[in-house]
Structures are given as C-alpha cells and as structure tokens.
Amino acid sequence: MGSSSSKSSRSSGPSYSTDVVLYDQAAARQARYHSKSDFTSATALKDHLNPGDLIQQKGDTIKEWFYSHWAVYIGNGEIVHVTGVDGSSSKADIIRENMILAFWDKNVRKNNHMDDSFLPRGTREIVQTARRKVGTTWRYNLIFKNCEHFASLCRYGREISLQSFGLSDVKSGNITFKEYLWYHGKALKEKCSTFCSWIKRKVSRFLPAIGIGSYDAIGY
Numbered sequence: 001m002g003s004s005s006s007k008s009s010r011s012s013g014p015s016y017s018t019d020v021v022l023y024d025q026a027a028a029r030q031a032r033y034h035s036k037s038d039f040t041s042a043t044a045l046k047d048h049l050n051p052g053d054l055i056q057q058k059g060d061t062i063k064e065w066f067y068s069h070w071a072v073y074i075g076n077g078e079i080v081h082v083t084g085v086d087g088s089s090s091k092a093d094i095i096r097e098n099m100i101l102a103f104w105d106k107n108v109r110k111n112n113h114m115d116d117s118f119l120p121r122g123t124r125e126i127v128q129t130a131r132r133k134v135g136t137t138w139r140y141n142l143i144f145k146n147c148e149h150f151a152s153l154c155r156y157g158r159e160i161s162l163q164s165f166g167l168s169d170v171k172s173g174n175i176t177f178k179e180y181l182w183y184h185g186k187a188l189k190e191k192c193s194t195f196c197s198w199i200k201r202k203v204s205r206f207l208p209a210i211g212i213g214s215y216d217a218i219g220y
Helices: 004-010 018-032 044-046 060-065 123-133 147-156 175-204 204-210
Strands: 055-059 069-075 080-088 091-098 107-112 138-140
Touching: 018 044, 018 069, 018 107, 018 175, 044 107, 055 147, 055 175, 069 123, 069 147, 080 123, 080 147, 107 175, 123 147, 175 204
Parallel strands: none
Antiparallel strands: 055 069, 055 107, 069 080, 080 091, 091 138
16 A cells, blocks of 8 residues: 555646646546547546546557446546456456546546437436445446446446447347447447547647647547
C-alpha cells in the first residue's frame, strides 16, 4: 500500500504536455453538451460528468484495440464497474472506486452510446442500481456478459453490448431480432467512432506544429 502523500499526488492525474492538456480540456467540455465526448484524461473529464453517465476506457494493448472497459459514474469523482476477472471461474467483482485512480494515465471518454436508441433511466435509478451491485459477483464472459453489459444494465435496464455486436443479446432476450440486425451497423459506427477519437488524442501533441490549435481541432 502506498503512503497518503503518494495517493494525493496520483489523485491529481499524470503529467502531460501543455498541448495535450489543452486538448484534454476541450475534449472534456464536450461531455457537458453531448451524449459522448472525445477521449481525454480522467482528470479533465471528471468535472464535466453527471451522475449516471457511462465512461468508456480505451487502452493501447492489442486486446484493447478490440475491447473497451466500461464504468458507471455515480458522482463525487467515483465510479462503479466490473473488474478483477477470475479466469478460472469467470467471476468478477463489482467495485466502487475513485475515477482518477481507476483510470490513471488512461484514455477515457463519456459515452452514453445507446441514448439515441433506448430511453435512459432516471439519474437516481441509474446510480442506485450501480451502488446496489457493489460488493456482488458478476458472472463474467467477454462476449456474453462483459463490463459493457453491466454499464448498460445500470443506465438502460438492459444488458447490451455493442462491442460484441449483440451476438448474445438476442439469445438472452435483451434485444429483439430486428434490433439485432440494426446492431451491426450501430456497432460498426461505434467502433469507428472509438478508433477516430483515440487517434485524435494521440496526435493532439502534433497539431500546433502544423498550425492547428489543439482546442480547435475537435468538436461536433
């Protein structure tokens, strides 16, 4: 366990160049006015979220090119998410933790990705659902019951996963066959959105060098 001083320094977030900080601040501001933002730092995003928002985290490993981690923001800088997968039993823990510590030096964005398709629950119900799940076990499966299924359950009352193209969601009855057919186009669009947003943050440090301000290069 680290000392209190180390925790304090980590809670402020990692150090980035001025260009990336400007980019992150602009990307985070998108979260106030749109259902999703571009990827940014957890430090920048935290103050622009509302309780009940979903957070998508993208990493740099080969696995994370195909798979994102999802969490539910419950307010006061805290999230609830599925983590600690036990490979031998396919069980995972649902925990509550500080958002910045959980997503230290990670690419994160607000992404209420199904708001245009399903009516979100009320904020109180989303947060209460997430909190009630804390400390329980999630029967984890990468395709059939992943962290996105959990986040979607809290926000929409339905276990759905675009990153797995809804392959299991028809069988489980979480979506209709008509919705399943529509899923493929939606899922592909979402993956392209994720990729483009991830790339934009990666190249943000180079934008001023070609005459484009970081904060002017993003937006809707």
